[in-house]
Amino acid sequence: MRSRQLVAGLVLAAAFVAVSIQNWAGNDLSLKAIEQLLVFALPLAGIYALAATGLVVVYSTTGVFNFAQGAIGMLAAFVYWQLKVQWGWSTWIAVTVTVFVLAPLFGILLERAVMRHLAGQDLVIQLMVTVGLLLGFVGIAVTIWDPNVGHSVPAFFPEQGFQIAGVVLTWHRFIALCVALALVVGLRFLLYSTRAGIAMRAVVDNRSLAALNGVSAQQVSMFAWALGSSLAALAGVLIANETDMSALGSLTLATLVPAFAAAAVGRMRSLPLTYLGALVLALLQQFASLFLSFGGRWAQVPNRIPEIMLFAVLLMRPAANLRFARLTATRRHARVAKPRSAAAGLVVLVFAIALVGTLLSSANLARLDEGIGLALVALSLVPLTGWAGQVSFAPLAFAGVGAAAFAHWGGTQGHPWALLFGALAAAPVGAVLSLIAGRLQGLYLGLATFAFAYFTGDVILNQPFAFNGQSLTTPRPTWFGISFNSDRAYLVLLSIAFALVAFLLVALRNSAWGRRLVAMRDSEAAAATVGVNLFETKIAVFALSAAIAGLGGGFLAMFYGHTASNAFDALVGLALVLQIVVGGVALVTGAVFAGVFRLPIQILQDHWDSKWIRGLQQIAPGFAALGIIQSPDGAVVAIADGFAPLIPGRTSERAERAKRTRERRAAARAREAKIPQLGLTEPFTAETIGEIERRLGIASELAAGRR
Amino acid sequence: MSRLAVSDVSVRFGGLLAVDGANFSVESGSVIGLIGPNGAGKTTLFNVITGLQTPSAGSVTLDDRDLRRAKPYKRARLGIARTFQRLEAFGSLTVRENVLVAAEMRKRWATTRYDAGIVADKILARVGITALAEARCEQLPTGSARLVELARALAVDPRILLLDEPSSGLDEDETDALGALLVALARDGLGVLLVEHDMPLVMTTCDYIHVLDFGRVIAQGTPTQVQTDAEVQRAYLGSKATM
Ligand SMILES: Nc1ncnc2c1ncn2[C@@H]1O[C@H](COP(=O)(O)OP(=O)(O)OP(=O)(O)O)[C@@H](O)[C@H]1O
Ligand SMILES: [Mg+2]
Numbered sequence: 001m002r003s004r005q006l007v008a009g010l011v012l013a014a015a016f017v018a019v020s021i022q023n024w025a026g027n028d029l030s031l032k033a034i035e036q037l038l039v040f041a042l043p044l045a046g047i048y049a050l051a052a053t054g055l056v057v058v059y060s061t062t063g064v065f066n067f068a069q070g071a072i073g074m075l076a077a078f079v080y081w082q083l084k085v086q087w088g089w090s091t092w093i094a095v096t097v098t099v100f101v102l103a104p105l106f107g108i109l110l111e112r113a114v115m116r117h118l119a120g121q122d123l124v125i126q127l128m129v130t131v132g133l134l135l136g137f138v139g140i141a142v143t144i145w146d147p148n149v150g151h152s153v154p155a156f157f158p159e160q161g162f163q164i165a166g167v168v169l170t171w172h173r174f175i176a177l178c179v180a181l182a183l184v185v186g187l188r189f190l191l192y193s194t195r196a197g198i199a200m201r202a203v204v205d206n207r208s209l210a211a212l213n214g215v216s217a218q219q220v221s222m223f224a225w226a227l228g229s230s231l232a233a234l235a236g237v238l239i240a241n242e243t244d245m246s247a248l249g250s251l252t253l254a255t256l257v258p259a260f261a262a263a264a265v266g267r268m269r270s271l272p273l274t275y276l277g278a279l280v281l282a283l284l285q286q287f288a289s290l291f292l293s294f295g296g297r298w299a300q301v302p303n304r305i306p307e308i309m310l311f312a313v314l315l316m317r318p319a320a321n322l323r324f325a326r327l328t329a330t331r332r333h334a335r336v337a338k339p340r341s342a343a344a345g346l347v348v349l350v351f352a353i354a355l356v357g358t359l360l361s362s363a364n365l366a367r368l369d370e371g372i373g374l375a376l377v378a379l380s381l382v383p384l385t386g387w388a389g390q391v392s393f394a395p396l397a398f399a400g401v402g403a404a405a406f407a408h409w410g411g412t413q414g415h416p417w418a419l420l421f422g423a424l425a426a427a428p429v430g431a432v433l434s435l436i437a438g439r440l441q442g443l444y445l446g447l448a449t450f451a452f453a454y455f456t457g458d459v460i461l462n463q464p465f466a467f468n469g470q471s472l473t474t475p476r477p478t479w480f481g482i483s484f485n486s487d488r489a490y491l492v493l494l495s496i497a498f499a500l501v502a503f504l505l506v507a508l509r510n511s512a513w514g515r516r517l518v519a520m521r522d523s524e525a526a527a528a529t530v531g532v533n534l535f536e537t538k539i540a541v542f543a544l545s546a547a548i549a550g551l552g553g554g555f556l557a558m559f560y561g562h563t564a565s566n567a568f569d570a571l572v573g574l575a576l577v578l579q580i581v582v583g584g585v586a587l588v589t590g591a592v593f594a595g596v597f598r599l600p601i602q603i604l605q606d607h608w609d610s611k612w613i614r615g616l617q618q619i620a621p622g623f624a625a626l627g628i629i630q631s632p633d634g635a636v637v638a639i640a641d642g643f644a645p646l647i648p649g650r651t652s653e654r655a656e657r658a659k660r661t662r663e664r665r666a667a668a669r670a671r672e673a674k675i676p677q678l679g680l681t682e683p684f685t686a687e688t689i690g691e692i693e694r695r696l697g698i699a700s701e702l703a704a705g706r707r
Numbered sequence: 708m709s710r711l712a713v714s715d716v717s718v719r720f721g722g723l724l725a726v727d728g729a730n731f732s733v734e735s736g737s738v739i740g741l742i743g744p745n746g747a748g749k750t751t752l753f754n755v756i757t758g759l760q761t762p763s764a765g766s767v768t769l770d771d772r773d774l775r776r777a778k779p780y781k782r783a784r785l786g787i788a789r790t791f792q793r794l795e796a797f798g799s800l801t802v803r804e805n806v807l808v809a810a811e812m813r814k815r816w817a818t819t820r821y822d823a824g825i826v827a828d829k830i831l832a833r834v835g836i837t838a839l840a841e842a843r844c845e846q847l848p849t850g851s852a853r854l855v856e857l858a859r860a861l862a863v864d865p866r867i868l869l870l871d872e873p874s875s876g877l878d879e880d881e882t883d884a885l886g887a888l889l890v891a892l893a894r895d896g897l898g899v900l901l902v903e904h905d906m907p908l909v910m911t912t913c914d915y916i917h918v919l920d921f922g923r924v925i926a927q928g929t930p931t932q933v934q935t936d937a938e939v940q941r942a943y944l945g946s947k948a949t950m
Contacts, residue, residue, distance in 0.1 A: 322759055322779065324795060512811035512823070519797040519808045526795035526856075528779035529757050529788065530809040530863050531816070 008316050025293040036167050037286050043173035045275075045282035046180025047238050051255040052262035052274045053187065054231030060204045060269045061224040064118050065443050067130040070256025071137035072229045073236025074248060076103055078145050080237045081153050081245070091156055099233045107229030111222045117629050119221075123442045124391060125632055128581040129625050134256075135575055136622020138248050143615030151245045153237075176238045183231075184275060191271075196223055204269065235259075249571050257454070258282075260447055261310040267317075268443075281309055297469070300458040311451040319439040322534070323524040342506035342588070346499040349592070353495040357488055360603075365487045367602055372494040373559050375595025377552035378580040379501055379588060384545035386586030387514060389521030390538060391446035394433070395549045396573030397456040400565060402426040402550025403557040404466035407474050411557060414477045422554035423547040430546025434539045453570040461565035471564035474557035484558075494555055501548060502588035517541060575621055582624045584634020593636050597621060709735045709770055709786065709866040709898060711756070716765030717922070718751050725751045727922035728765070733867055735898040738889050740909045740930075742902070743919035744942055749902045750792050752919075753869050756900075757789050758782045769867070784816045786866035790856035790873055792902075798845035802855050805844055806830055809862035817864070827862060834858040835884060850876030854885075867898045874905045886912045910934065918942065 027033060051073060059065050076098050083094035114133070118126045145151055155172035162169055191197035199215045200223070235255045243254050258281055265277025288294075288302045301308075337345070353372065357365055377399045384390050403411075405425030410418035437448040462469045476484045484490045508514045520527045520537060528534055557563040576594060583593025598617055605613045624635070631638040711733045718726040726748040733739045741749055754760035756767050758779035767774045769785055777785065797805050810823040810830075831837045836854050839847065844855055853873050860868055870889075874882045882905060889912050893899055903909045909916065910930040918926040918933060920942040926933055933939055 324791075324793070512807075515800060515804055515808050516812065518800055519805075522797040522799055523795040525759055525779075526791065526797065526859075527808075528759075529783050530859060531780050531783035531812045532808075533778075533780045 005316050005318070008312075012312055020287075020292060023292040023294050023298070025291055027291055029291070032166060033290065035164065037283065037290055039164050039167050039169050040290070041279070041282040041286040043169075043176040043180075044242075044286065045279040046177045047235050047255065048258040048262050048278035048282055049180050049275045050183060050231050050238070051235035051259035052266070052278055053183065053271060054228040054235070055259050055263045056266060056268060056271060056274055057200075057231070058224050058228035059263070061200050062115065062119070062221045064115055064126055064130065065268075066228065067127065067256070068133035068137060069228070069232045069259060070236075070252040070254070071134045072103070072106065072232040073234075073239070073255050074252040075106075075137050075141055076233030076236040077153065077240035077245065077251065078141050078151065080240065081145070081151050084153060085151070095237060098237060099230055103230045103233035104226035107225040107227070108222050110229065111225035114626060114629070115225060116218065116221065121629065122632060123446075124385060124389070124581060124585065125628050127391065127443070127446055128578055128628060131574060131578050132582075132622040132625025134252065134622070135578065136619050136625075138252055139615050139618030139620075139622055141248055142618060143611055146611075147246045147248055153240045153245070155241045172238075172241055179234065179238070184271075187271065196220075200224060253571075257306040257310065257451075260450075261306045261313060264310055264313040264444075264447065277309075277313070281306060284309065297463050298459070300462065304455050304458055307451040307454045311448055311455070314440060314444050314448045314451070315436060317440065317444060322528055323441060324526075336509060337506050339503065339507045339510060343503055346503055346588075350492070350495045350499050354492050357491045361606065362487065364599065364603055364606070365491065367599055368596065369487050369491050369494060369559050370556070371595035371597075371599055372491065372498055372592075373552060373556040373595070374576055375591045376494070376498050376501060376555055377549050378576055378591040378594040379498070379505065380545040380547075380549035380552065381577065381580050381585055382505055382588055382591060383508065383514075383517060383541055383548075385581070386584075386590070387509065387517040387521060388538070388541045390541065391442060392449040392542075392545070393446060393570075393574055393577055394449040394453040394456070395545070396568045396576055397453040397461075397570065398426045398430060398546040398549035399553030399556060400457060400461045400568030401429050401466075401546070402553030403474070403563055403568070404461060404472075404553075405550065406554035406557055407467075407472040407563065408465070411474050411554060412472060414475050416477060416479055419551055419554040423551040426550025426553070427543040427547040430549075431539050431543040433546075434542035438535060438538045438542070450570075450574075453573055457565060457568050457570045457573075461568060467563070467565040469565075471562040472557075473561070474563045475561060476558045490559065494559070497551075497555060498592075501551070502591070505588055578625055579621055582621070582628055582635055584636040587634065587636055589636045590634050593634070597624075711787065711867045711898060711900075712768045713752065713756065714766050714768070716752065716755055716762045716767065718748070718755060718760060719763040725922055726755070726762070729919065729922065729924055731917045731924060731927070733898045733900045735866055735896050736893055737914045738893045738899040738901055738912050740901050740903065740913035740916035741919060742904075742906075742909055742916060742933075747919040748922040749919055750871055751922075753789055753871055753900075753902065756782075756869060757787060783863055783865075786864075787869070788860035788863040788865035788867075789869035790853065790860055790871055792871040794849065794852050794856070796844040796847075796852045796855045796859070799843065801841050801843055802836060802847070802851075802858075803827055803831065803840040805855050806858045806862045809859045813862065813864055830858045830861050834861070834888065848876065850878070850881060853877070857885075861892075865897065867900065868892065869900045869902075871902045872904060873901070874903060874908050882908055 051069060055066060055069050058069075079102060080094055080098045083089045083097060084091060089097075110133075114129065118129060155170055156175055157171035161171050161174065189197075191201055199220050202215050203217060203220050232255070236251075239254050240251065243251050245251055258278070261281050262274050262277035265280070266272070266274030285302070285305050288305060292302070294301045353368070357368060360368060377395050380395045380398065381392065384392055402422035402425060406418045406422035409415075409421040409425075411422070433449070433452055437445060437452070440448055461467050476490055478484065482489070484493045509518075516527070516532055516537060519530075520532060520534060524534055553568070556567065560567060579597050580590050580594035583597070584590030598621070601613065601617050601620060605617070627635060627638070713729055713731055716726055716729045717724065729748070729752060731739070731741070741752070743749055751760060755762045758774065758777060758781075769782075769787065772785070774782055774785070797808065800808065806827040807823055810826045814821075814823065828837070828840075831840055834854050834857055836851065836858060839851055839855075842851075844852055847855065853876055857870065857873055860870075874885055877885060886908050889899055889901065893914075901909065901913060913930055916927060916930060916933045917924050918936070918939050920938075925938045925942060926936045928936070
């Protein structure tokens with residue numbers, strides 16, 4: 001293991017040197033230049049360290065990895081703007097109110113209303129709820145603070161500072177640096193010398209033991225969220241002056257991805273290593289901007305340094321232990337459709353979509369087209385995430401790969417087989433991603449695919465062999481003498497393609513391989529001990545998923561007609577992933593939901609245009625994610641269950657469900673009642689400790705560690 | 708005739724020596740007991756044998772083949788199957804599908820051709836859970852879920868079967884049936900390694916017993932020998948299991 005990390009480190013160092021020499025801008029690497037580098041990098045490192053610390057504190061004490069961390073910082077920056085610029089409050093009061101009053105309150109509110117219910121849930125659900133909040137918060141900010149109106153917060157003590165090494169260190173940056181340093185010291189004091197801090201560390205070390213010693217996990221969790229969102233707010237307020245506030249997405253990600261990268265260096269728990277990660281990242285970024293110049297096809301590389309670092313750091317992790325069954329609170333009840341009934345359902349679906357298409361205005365018809373195209377891409381997550389339990393944020397990136405291959409290999413001339421080439425080109429990319437990232441599990445795999453998606457969208461897809469920074473002509477086809485040029489005709493083609501892929505997937509789910517994937521998700525350890533080669537299986541399912549996404553990419557390209565890499569933006573991809581999880585990621589109908597989710601809001605907006613309805617398009621998917629806490633199988637299942645009593649012959653189902661719920665609750669109460677007695681009258685057995693862990697919803701890693 | 712041998716295996720978790728130079732072997736055609744108080748290292752040894760845990764020292768061999776480099780799935784294909792103390796049934800699959808996954812997987816390396824569905828049904832019948840075939844595993848009580856794991860392990864068609872507390876959650880009649888099944892399996896040529904806290908079950912089914920305490924084999928022998936061993940009495944003193 002050690003030697004592997006050493007080799008990886010050497011390879012990275014060599015790559016770094018090679019890239020630097022290739023793109024050297026021509027400045028001398030003098031002592032003065034290095035001083036300048038430090039002057040620029042240190043304050044930035046401070047801001048990153050703040051954001052990353054918030055992430056680590058929350059993750060290590062509550063087990064929830066907060067994708068919304070950057071969005072909380074972004075909201076704080078706008079609140080600060082509101083107080084300071086709009087209402088003219090003094091800087092100190094505005095900062096204090098934002099960072100030390102509103103942010104912690106917001107954190108506590110989040111904890112009580114949402115995060116508390118995430119303990120012990122499936123990882124996909126935990127991640128998606130915070131991803132949903134990320135998108136929802138961005139939506140709220142866009143709605144309240146119109147991005148077309150300039151918002152900019154002045155620096156603390158604008159235009160002032162002092163000279164070091166020939167460059168001005170502004171007071172603003174100096175303050176950022178000092179605050180970060182103060183926090184390093186302060187947090188150490190907090191964690192080692194205060195009761196709250198010691199309780200927190202106890203929970204990190206061993207949750208069940210901490211609970212038995214009277215540490216209230218809930219209080220600790222609330223405190224962690226208050227602290228985490230305060231740190232996020234501080235980072236957001238400090239960085240707002242450095243970035244363009246009108247680009248909300250980039251303001252959100254300005255601290256988020258660097259925080260991910262820094263926290264990954266600290267393995268999500270070590271604060272000193274996290275600070276080191278923040279420092280290295282800031283140095284790399286400033287080094288690139290001072291000494292390197294990237295042009296042409298590589299122009300986006302400097303902006304993607306955090307993603308590159310995140311990916312590299314994750315790859316250096318040692319291989320994870322095999323996953324044991326998670327003791328999750330969620331119970332899945334979704335029935336597995338048989339191919340025959342699925343076929344009937346899909347035929348009905350094709351007709352239904354075509355029918356709806358005839359009722360829509362032309363603008364909404366185009367949106368439905370795009371939605372079904374996206375649904376096809378979303379299908380790629382059904383085997384990967386829904387069955388095999390592998391988290392991926394990259395479906396749209398694979399669609400981009402597929403679209404580029406499609407365009408290059410006959411798509412511009414409208415050849416039908418170009419679609420196949422798109423799928424075939426994406427499959428090996430998926431296999432390679434799995435080959436290098438497949439050793440990772442859960443959260444780490446998710447983060448790696450997240451970094452991959454960003455890098456692919458910005459850098460890979462702009463290479464000459466892909467879109468080359470331009471848009472390519474990808475016309476809709478004429479096949480068998482039928483032109484699919486109109487939106488209506490293309491809609492039919494799209495929904496038939498969707499139905500065919502969906503049918504193949506249902507058939508696959510009922511095959512030996514499909515069962516094997518589900519088995520792997522339920523318990524990797526048990527799957528391995530019946531002879532399943534996990535490595536091989538993961539590569540295969542990643543390749544299949546990428547192929548489906550690649551096929552969808554080709555169809556999307558034909559829909560757009562002119563396709564550029566920005567159609568496969570990672571943030572849009574994130575929203576798509578969120579929407580299929582909300583719809584039901586194990587079901588092909590969940591993908592339809594993902595594709596058409598926004599359509600009703602768009603229709604509503606046509607009739608009744610207001611700022612808030614427009615905002616709802618972004619807010620709704622975000623907050624819909626909260627629904628999966630209640631119905632982890634997804635909205636489609638919840639809706640179907642809701643309708644079931646209306647269908648003759650299924651009336652008893654609701655009663656049965658209610659009975660099951662009652663029984664579950666009673667059983668849970670009985671278990672709960674047993675806990676205080678455990679250990680008093682009889683020694684702990686693995687069984688009883690298991691019970692305690694189950695009740696406390698301990699994350700699987702901890703549980704697995706005990707075995 | 709197969710033989711699984713554990714030689715000088717030690718496992719260290721930080722400062723804790725969970726297994727300390729354990730030595731024993733299991734041969735086909737016999738039921739071997741592995742008993743010991745809570746935390747003695749029994750489950751850890753199972754993890755070492757199946758490749759889920761790398762030992763700090765020592766080796767595991769199957770028919771003199773060193774398994775050190777064999778991944779867990781390879782060991783399964785060589786004929787080692789197990790059940791888990793903390794349930795690891797495939798929760799979202801039905802009972803029959805759990806067994807089917809293993810039976811279908813085995814086609815990859817089996818030398819004979821067979822219908823996985825028929826094999827699965829036969830095994831369900833043998834373990835006595837045919838009635839549960841269509842139930843989802845996560846909805847089963849502990850005892851039944853353990854039987855599912857046993858059935859799933861049998862579908863691997865193993866030469867050596869490792870069972871980690873298979874009787875917990877079963878009532879007395881079911882435990883008796885389990886004991887009879889284990890004896891029958893051994894008679895069919897399977898080597899069974901049984902970790903169990905239910906002493907009557909151990910004493911009636913095992914041909915030979917190893918007693919583990921603090922990671923070391925402190926005693927071994929036939930059930931009668933072990934029952935009267937002074938070391939064993941001491942190790943179990945204060946623990947709830949009675950000999
Ligand atoms: N992954 C791990 N990390 C740290 N310690 C562990 C780990 N797994 C087991 N242990 C410790 O190793 C010792 C042996 O555990 P093991 O589960 O093998 O015991 P056991 O004999 O199976 O006990 P029981 O009868 O309770 O099942 C225990 O003290 C346990 O706490
Ligand atoms: Mg055990």
